[in-house]
Amino acid sequence: MKNKTIAALLIVSMLFSLTACGSKEPSASDLTANRTKETDTEPVSETQETEEEKEKEDKEEETEKPEEKEAEKEDTKAASGIVFGSSEAKGYDGFEYLMEELVSTSNTKSGDKKTLSVFVPDGDYPSVSGSYATSERMGVTVNVDIDPYLQYDYQDYTVGENLEEYVQEEIEYSSNLYGVEMGEVKEIGKDIAVCEVTYMEYDSYDSSYAPYYQIYCLKELGDNVMGLVDICIMADETTGKTKDLIEELSSFYEIEIGWDESFAEAKRTEFENSDDFNADAFNIGYMTFELPEGWEKDEDESSYSESVFAPGGDAIRGYGYISIEEDYAYDEGVIDEMLSDLEYTQEYFEEVLGEDVSDLVVDDAGETFMGKTLKMEMKADGDTGIFYIAQSGYSQYAVYAVIWAGEGEEAEQDVQDALDMFFETGKLNN
Numbered sequence: 001m002k003n004k005t006i007a008a009l010l011i012v013s014m015l016f017s018l019t020a021c022g023s024k025e026p027s028a029s030d031l032t033a034n035r036t037k038e039t040d041t042e043p044v045s046e047t048q049e050t051e052e053e054k055e056k057e058d059k060e061e062e063t064e065k066p067e068e069k070e071a072e073k074e075d076t077k078a079a080s081g082i083v084f085g086s087s088e089a090k091g092y093d094g095f096e097y098l099m100e101e102l103v104s105t106s107n108t109k110s111g112d113k114k115t116l117s118v119f120v121p122d123g124d125y126p127s128v129s130g131s132y133a134t135s136e137r138m139g140v141t142v143n144v145d146i147d148p149y150l151q152y153d154y155q156d157y158t159v160g161e162n163l164e165e166y167v168q169e170e171i172e173y174s175s176n177l178y179g180v181e182m183g184e185v186k187e188i189g190k191d192i193a194v195c196e197v198t199y200m201e202y203d204s205y206d207s208s209y210a211p212y213y214q215i216y217c218l219k220e221l222g223d224n225v226m227g228l229v230d231i232c233i234m235a236d237e238t239t240g241k242t243k244d245l246i247e248e249l250s251s252f253y254e255i256e257i258g259w260d261e262s263f264a265e266a267k268r269t270e271f272e273n274s275d276d277f278n279a280d281a282f283n284i285g286y287m288t289f290e291l292p293e294g295w296e297k298d299e300d301e302s303s304y305s306e307s308v309f310a311p312g313g314d315a316i317r318g319y320g321y322i323s324i325e326e327d328y329a330y331d332e333g334v335i336d337e338m339l340s341d342l343e344y345t346q347e348y349f350e351e352v353l354g355e356d357v358s359d360l361v362v363d364d365a366g367e368t369f370m371g372k373t374l375k376m377e378m379k380a381d382g383d384t385g386i387f388y389i390a391q392s393g394y395s396q397y398a399v400y401a402v403i404w405a406g407e408g409e410e411a412e413q414d415v416q417d418a419l420d421m422f423f424e425t426g427k428l429n430n
Contacts (some may be wrong), residue, residue: 030389033316056385084227084252085221095250096244097121097138097245099122101135102132102145104130105131105225110223114223116146116221118135118227120133133145139234140234141232141241143228143230145228148228151165151169151425154220158187159220162193166228167182178199178269178271179274182195188255192217193217196213196215199214200257204284204285210236211236216231229253229255233263238261284307285429287324288429289425290424290425308323318404319407320404320407323399324399325398329395335389339372356381358378362398365388369423370397371390382405383402383403383404386416387399387400395428403415
């Protein structure tokens with residue numbers, strides 16, 4: 001059992017690139033190789049769009065009075081009968097900012113295929129796949145699905161109960177949201193339920209928080225078909241005409257959308273005055289933390305899976321760095337078993353890492369903000385490595401600090417101070 005646990009940890013380590021296979025250098029990336037090059041050479045510095053043919057105007061439309069036709073054009077946002085689930089919606093071309101898409105499902109009570117017209121923003125990259133359609137324009141993304149995954153059976157629960165469970169799960173599985181406010185689920189009659197959610201989302205590339213307004217609508221469409229509508233408004237990308245697009249969506253989906261131009265400033269101000277906001281903290285999506293003044297993210301050495309921080313944001317030419325990664329753990333008890341026999345764990349790693357690594361010490365770092373944590377210290381070619389593996393549920397975290405060879409005791413102390421601040425201020429974003 002212990003061998004299995006150790007093997008699992010080694011696999012995770014390799015996935016994290018924490019043990020360099022072959023060279024066995026204690027590096028969380030290719031930083032050691034890059035450091036060597038630096039001393040020898042100079043730095044080098046869908047979507048599928050479907051167009052439906054327009055049906056011929058029927059005879060009744062031909063005999064319609066000109067003034068009535070003109071009035072209908074002017075009042076497209078409240079066209080009679082043009083609503084989600086209605087047969088009259090097919091072929092309708094009166095919306096200025098919305099386009100028609102056809103979605104279908106055979107997951108019905110009768111077993112018959114059901115095809116419906118839905119309207120999404122007339123954007124550059126709409127996408128349609130089976131029961132699902134999506135598109136974005138002027139900061140508004142609309143997703144519509146007439147065969148969504150719902151927790152509860154159609155027959156035994158209301159649309160409100162199903163929608164509430166759906167929205168709560170959506171929020172729970174989103175780790176980079178802040179200042180989340182979920183409104184009360186409101187049922188409109190027996191067949192429609194709506195729920196509003198507002199939040200700030202962190203963009204790690206721009207290092208900024210952006211305000212979002214989102215409204216979910218669940219509607220019974222007959223024959224055991226449920227239509228789920230998700231309208232997401234990215235406040236910082238809206239324009240002066242966004243409100244007109246929203247009016248058309250509100251008319252077709254028969255819901256009141258509570259966004260207006262003042263939303264972004266109000267939400268941002270509220271968030272920045274809350275306990276959730278820390279202007280000094282680094283945010284890497286799943287985790288926030290602080291580091292000493294002067295430490296910055298090294299964008300050149302960081303990747304999608306690995307975040308590297310160093311003095312001045314330069315891990316190669318500085319005196320050291322800290323690397324952080326997250327991965328999925330297939331066993332909740334990996335760290336527990338590693339800690340249960342530290343003597344065995346150390347002996348095993350001494351054998352696996354071999355002569356390239358010296359002064360290896362394995363220890364229990366206790367319960368940190370990342371969960372139960374294992375600590376390893378080692379040296380390789382004069383470089384000092386301090387390695388932490390922690391686990392919270394099925395999420396596993398690796399934190400690796402390196403002090404380059406020959407940088408002295410002051411450099412070691414600076415990196416240790418950075419680690420201390422990391423653990424004192426760190427928080428998981430879930």
